[in-house]
Amino acid sequence: MLRKTFAVLALLAGSTFAANAAGDAKAGAAVFKRCAVCHTSDKGGGDALGPNLFGVVGRKAATRPGFAYSAALQKSGITWTEANLTKWTAGPARVVPGTKMAFAGISSKKQQADVTAYLATLK
Numbered sequence: 001m002l003r004k005t006f007a008v009l010a011l012l013a014g015s016t017f018a019a020n021a022a023g024d025a026k027a028g029a030a031v032f033k034r035c036a037v038c039h040t041s042d043k044g045g046g047d048a049l050g051p052n053l054f055g056v057v058g059r060k061a062a063t064r065p066g067f068a069y070s071a072a073l074q075k076s077g078i079t080w081t082e083a084n085l086t087k088w089t090a091g092p093a094r095v096v097p098g099t100k101m102a103f104a105g106i107s108s109k110k111q112q113a114d115v116t117a118y119l120a121t122l123k
């Protein structure tokens, strides 16, 4: 019975898990609490200290209208692929020196992958 339930759950979650084999979106939602100090993640959510992150996967960096991005991020030319987001959460200032995201980074590789998997669900 338990095994059957798990199989159904795996099927339901299918596409998300397939795209993010390395990350666990549910665990990532808990990691995101560290980001939520500065970011909202809901559709139509407002900007806080950082820009709203709904739909961030696939978006070009520094393109959310109305948010005052740093010049460094505007000039970065980054597109937020999942790989780039994982690097970013590991250490934003290493990816874009001069960014105004004042966050040292997440050191756990698992938590980096998990939070990226969570960001990928925001669509």
Ligand code: HEC
Pocket: 032, 034, 035, 036, 037, 038, 039, 049, 050, 051, 053, 056, 060, 061, 062, 063, 064, 068, 069, 070, 071, 072, 073, 080, 085, 088, 089, 098, 099, 100, 101, 102, 103, 106, 115
């Ligand atoms: C102390 C506040 C703060 C925290 C904590 C924080 N951020 Fe940010 N974040 C910012 C700011 C400010 C910017 C804008 C950076 C710039 O313009 O250089 C930003 C930018 C971003 C961007 C780029 C968005 C875009 O539109 O280009 C992403 C992605 C991002 N943050 C993800 C995260 C994630 C994931 C976490 C948690 C692991 C996190 N942030 C934690 C403040 C924060």
